[in-house]
Amino acid sequence: MAEASSMSNEPILSMKGISKSYPGVRLFEDFDFDLRKGEIHCICGENGAGKSTLIKMFSGAHAQDKGSIFFEGKKIAGLNPHSAMKMGIQTIYQEHNLFPLLNVVENLYAGNEATIGLIINKPRMADRAREILEYLHSDISPLDTVGELGSGAQKTVEIARALLQDSKIIILDEPTASFNQVETAHLFEILKKLVKNGQSIIYISHHLEEVFSLANRVTVIRDGFKVNTYEIANLTEQTLIHDMVGRDVSLFYQRPRLPIGETTFEARNLCGNGVTDVSLTVHRGEILGISGMVGSGRTELAEMLFGVVKADSGEIFVNGIQSGMRNPLSAIRQRICFITEDRQATGLFLKHSLTKNIPIVSYRRTRTPFALPSEDIRMSENYVKALNIMTPSVFQLAMLLSGGNQQKVVLAKWFATQAEIFIFDEPTRGIDIGAKEEIYKIMISLLEENKSIIMISSDMPELIAMSDRIVVMRDGRKVAELGKDEISEETILKHAIGSSLK
Amino acid sequence: MNTRKLLRHENSPILLVLLTTIVAVIIVELLFVRGSDITMVAFIKPMNISNVLMQISVTGMMAISMTLVMISGGIDLSVGQMMCFLGTAMAYMMRNVGLSSWQVVAFALVLAVVSQVLMGLIISRTKLEPFIVSLGFMSMYKGFTYLITNGREITIEGKFGFLGKTYLNLTEKFRFGMPVILLLLLLVIMWLILKYTKFGRSVYAVGGNENAAFLAGINVKNFKLLLYGVNGIFVAIATMASLSRLGTGNPLIGEGKEIEVIAAVVVGGTALSGGKGNIWGTFIGVLLLGCLSNALNILGVQPHWQYVLRGALIILAVLMGYYSSRRNASAKSRILKTRTSGA
Numbered sequence: 001m002a003e004a005s006s007m008s009n010e011p012i013l014s015m016k017g018i019s020k021s022y023p024g025v026r027l028f029e030d031f032d033f034d035l036r037k038g039e040i041h042c043i044c045g046e047n048g049a050g051k052s053t054l055i056k057m058f059s060g061a062h063a064q065d066k067g068s069i070f071f072e073g074k075k076i077a078g079l080n081p082h083s084a085m086k087m088g089i090q091t092i093y094q095e096h097n098l099f100p101l102l103n104v105v106e107n108l109y110a111g112n113e114a115t116i117g118l119i120i121n122k123p124r125m126a127d128r129a130r131e132i133l134e135y136l137h138s139d140i141s142p143l144d145t146v147g148e149l150g151s152g153a154q155k156t157v158e159i160a161r162a163l164l165q166d167s168k169i170i171i172l173d174e175p176t177a178s179f180n181q182v183e184t185a186h187l188f189e190i191l192k193k194l195v196k197n198g199q200s201i202i203y204i205s206h207h208l209e210e211v212f213s214l215a216n217r218v219t220v221i222r223d224g225f226k227v228n229t230y231e232i233a234n235l236t237e238q239t240l241i242h243d244m245v246g247r248d249v250s251l252f253y254q255r256p257r258l259p260i261g262e263t264t265f266e267a268r269n270l271c272g273n274g275v276t277d278v279s280l281t282v283h284r285g286e287i288l289g290i291s292g293m294v295g296s297g298r299t300e301l302a303e304m305l306f307g308v309v310k311a312d313s314g315e316i317f318v319n320g321i322q323s324g325m326r327n328p329l330s331a332i333r334q335r336i337c338f339i340t341e342d343r344q345a346t347g348l349f350l351k352h353s354l355t356k357n358i359p360i361v362s363y364r365r366t367r368t369p370f371a372l373p374s375e376d377i378r379m380s381e382n383y384v385k386a387l388n389i390m391t392p393s394v395f396q397l398a399m400l401l402s403g404g405n406q407q408k409v410v411l412a413k414w415f416a417t418q419a420e421i422f423i424f425d426e427p428t429r430g431i432d433i434g435a436k437e438e439i440y441k442i443m444i445s446l447l448e449e450n451k452s453i454i455m456i457s458s459d460m461p462e463l464i465a466m467s468d469r470i471v472v473m474r475d476g477r478k479v480a481e482l483g484k485d486e487i488s489e490e491t492i493l494k495h496a497i498g499s500s501l502k
Numbered sequence: 503m504n505t506r507k508l509l510r511h512e513n514s515p516i517l518l519v520l521l522t523t524i525v526a527v528i529i530v531e532l533l534f535v536r537g538s539d540i541t542m543v544a545f546i547k548p549m550n551i552s553n554v555l556m557q558i559s560v561t562g563m564m565a566i567s568m569t570l571v572m573i574s575g576g577i578d579l580s581v582g583q584m585m586c587f588l589g590t591a592m593a594y595m596m597r598n599v600g601l602s603s604w605q606v607v608a609f610a611l612v613l614a615v616v617s618q619v620l621m622g623l624i625i626s627r628t629k630l631e632p633f634i635v636s637l638g639f640m641s642m643y644k645g646f647t648y649l650i651t652n653g654r655e656i657t658i659e660g661k662f663g664f665l666g667k668t669y670l671n672l673t674e675k676f677r678f679g680m681p682v683i684l685l686l687l688l689l690v691i692m693w694l695i696l697k698y699t700k701f702g703r704s705v706y707a708v709g710g711n712e713n714a715a716f717l718a719g720i721n722v723k724n725f726k727l728l729l730y731g732v733n734g735i736f737v738a739i740a741t742m743a744s745l746s747r748l749g750t751g752n753p754l755i756g757e758g759k760e761i762e763v764i765a766a767v768v769v770g771g772t773a774l775s776g777g778k779g780n781i782w783g784t785f786i787g788v789l790l791l792g793c794l795s796n797a798l799n800i801l802g803v804q805p806h807w808q809y810v811l812r813g814a815l816i817i818l819a820v821l822m823g824y825y826s827s828r829r830n831a832s833a834k835s836r837i838l839k840t841r842t843s844g845a
Contacts, residue, residue, distance in 0.1 A: 329719035349710035363700040364719040
């Protein structure tokens with residue numbers, strides 16, 4: 001990209017002939033990589049392709065079995081996290097590594113405090129912190145408690161901390177996972193500025209839009225092999241996806257359109273839980289998409305529809321009969337189900353086997369007090385087969401499955417209740433492209449069985465491709481309802497952001 | 503295949519510790535105390551086995567419901583002092599108010615359930631740690647116990663002997679006391695309940711992931727309340743057995759029991775973080791600690807050393823469980839990785 005003026009062809013960090021294996025798994029073999037000074041180098045790959053392992057080798061957390069790493073032309077032996085940081089390689093991991101109860105300054109200097117003799121030099125630290133935050137165009141105050149900041153601001157604090165430590169290379173692992181669009185845009189501005197001032201950045205992502213708006217070069221890895229490195233100008237989305245997946249996938253999932261039946265679910269003037277006056281209807285064989293920025297009240301609305309939080313006012317009708325959604329149990333009895341956004345925190349029993357996960361909700365649908373293990377196993381085996389869940393057996397613990405397979409276990413849990421109305425909150429978050437497509441297929445098969453779907457998603461292509469209608473929310477209110485012909489990324493975004501930003 | 507399955511079973515490590523301990527005790531006794539005559543080994547004489555079973559029965563009953571509470575992610579430190587409170591209150595009612603045996607049984611059950619429900623209400627309706635709430639109740643029970651007794655025993659003059667002093671004589675020297683029969687009965691019942699009922703599944707679900715359990719339609723608050731209520735019933739039964747056997751409402755009747763019970767449950771493989779554990783594991787844990795105390799007495803180990811050895815054994819048992827579950831998990835994930843990367 002033109003603005004990266006300080007970019008040169010000389011590599012600041014490179015890997016030659018790297019091999020790495022774990023017991024039973026060979027992840028990398030004869031892997032080459034180089035990072036030029038002043039570039040943003042994106043690394044793309046599906047979940048499990050080896051991105052995290054790669055980062056850990058750069059940051060010194062894991063040692064390679066074979067091959068060498070060069071930094072500024074010199075071969076380095078025995079890299080460890082401490083020496084990597086000293087040399088100026090700063091890694092920002094996917095999850096926040098901050099002290100939530102300390103303020104920004106204390107976080108920036110944790111373990112590295114500026115001192116006069118034995119006394120901590122608070123004013124100096126605060127000044128330095130203010131300078132860096134200003135440099136990053138951030139409106140965070142140095143005295144804010146980190147735990148109270150949003151995830152975008154927390155990421156900024158982590159970047160500031162990396163900068164404080166004389167960084168030359170910053171490695172970011174999926175930094176935008178919990179960001180909204182505004183936070184993402186802000187982060188990109190910061191990164192571009194850093195690169196202009198001579199930093200080099202390795203950026204891990206599987207969001208294609210991010211890659212194309214940010215990268216100078218892109219390296220695609222698959223199953224621990226480097227597929228290719230591209231200059232961004234020579235790369236198309238099709239090629240990138242093809243390289244990641246190893247086969248052709250249409251960019252937008254092409255779903256069949258099915259006839260839409262009678263109304264099954266209706267909410268009228270719902271208020272409460274941060275949501276004001278929202279009405280919506282869903283029909284048989286239809287996907288109603290719900291769009292909006294993070295914090296617009298989408299999840300809060302879903303929680304009321306499922307009875308997690310009781311609505312203050314308003315009415316809910318299921319198949320034309322008014323129903324008080326007092327709690328999840330009453331929703332389950334009316335054949336509604338809720339696939340939550342965070343499957344690990346609210347969907348799965350991670351420490352338990354699939355035989356304990358899959359039948360758990362279906363118990364609520366019958367009145368007998370008994371639950372037979374043989375029946376649980378039979379049910380679990382059926383769903384493992386039907387949903388193509390990759391697991392050695394139904395006795396596998398849920399925590400040992402991959403993200404996509406975990407999501408399928410959550411689906412199986414709800415399918416077992418014979419539900420009619422499905423509320424999906426971010427159904428494909430954090431799962432790779434292949435598994436996403438399988439989830440879409442499962443959703444379509446639900447429609448074919450005449451069921452109804454409400455789908456919340458931040459993934460715009462997904463929402464547009466899957467929805468028959470889209471409700472857009474902003475500040476807890478429904479601001480638009482778009483029919484099939486009106487749906488486009490621009491219209492949705494316009495309503496979601498509001499008229500103040502155009 | 504079957505032996506591998508057996509080794510993988512979650513109770514195997516602790517069972518192994520129990521068997522090793524028993525064998526070790528027999529060998530030590532043979533070598534250092536009795537010479538070489540195995541019939542002389544006091545530890546495995548029928549009378550001694552009967553006694554050990556009798557001694558563990560009270561702890562065992564309390565450990566059953568503690569297992570439930572702990573699988574669901576809770577804990578109850580008050581059970582020992584609650585036993586003191588219930589025991590002395592029962593004795594007081596019998597002696598000073600003149601309640602009959604059956605009346606006093608009903609009284610104890612109601613008192614126990616009401617106390618536990620009160621505690622359960624606070625724990626289930628707030629986000630307060632069960633650890634600290636039950637610690638508070640523990641102290642209150644101790645206070646009530648001394649208010650009732652003034653620190654003195656209340657004898658029940660041989661009444662209420664049915665539970666503690668009835669025996670089923672299998673042979674002349676080997677007999678099951680009533681509390682032992684009751685313990686075995688309760689173990690089987692609770693094992694069946696945990697394995698074959700929705701209630702049982704809910705116990706694991708609530709402890710495994712409270713949020714997911716709530717979204718799965720389980721009324722988590724009331725469920726926790728129910729479990730503490732059940733715990734009250736088990737403590738009451740254990741108290742009756744103990745009171746009946748001792749024949750006196752001693753204010754120290756349950757002193758330190760909470761530690762014994764919790765240690766047995768944890769040694770038996772129940773996770774303090776909830777979601778994991780089972781009844782037979784707990785029973786093995788109770789047996790292990792009971793056998794050890796008995797063996798150390800038989801071997802004439804100095805009481806001060808008994809504490810040290812008991813502590814070391816608890817840590818050893820928990821370590822065994824930790825390493826075996828870690829080994830199983832990594833073995834499983836390796837299978838998965840090769841499977842999925844091949845697919």
